[in-house]
Amino acid sequence: MPDKLYTKIKKKNLLRRIRIFRVLVFVSGAIAAASFTYCIIDWTGWSWILIGATYTMLAINFGMQVRMIKKELARREAWRAAKADNNP
Numbered sequence: 085m086p087d088k089l090y091t092k093i094k095k096k097n098l099l100r101r102i103r104i105f106r107v108l109v110f111v112s113g114a115i116a117a118a119s120f121t122y123c124i125i126d127w128t129g130w131s132w133i134l135i136g137a138t139y140t141m142l143a144i145n146f147g148m149q150v151r152m153i154k155k156e157l158a159r160r161e162a163w164r165a166a167k168a169d170n171n172p
Contacts, residue, residue, distance in 0.1 A: 090152060090153055090156040091156065095157065095160065098153050098156065098157060099157075101149075101153060102150055102153050102154070105146045105147075105149050105150045105153075106150060108142075108143075108146045109143050109146045109147050109150070112139045112140075112142040112143040112146065113139070113140075113143040115135075115136075115139045116135075116136045116137075116138075116139035116140040116142075116143060117136075119132045119133075119135040119136035119139065120132070120133070120136040123136065
């Protein structure tokens, strides 16, 4: 079941959010990979591991948001199709 936040947003804005979140997934994933790599190359403490873990969780969160938006759009299309089938 999609979040109630997404049920109130128009389709155009949901599609725009998907495009933005897809970019953010790659950006936060790249930052996480870079921070883990820097931590391995030059060990200076836990700070780079924590930064990498934070951005990894952000990438996962953005990916889950995209998935929830896609579910909401699919639910709307199914509802529209069912509504069109009932009206001759």
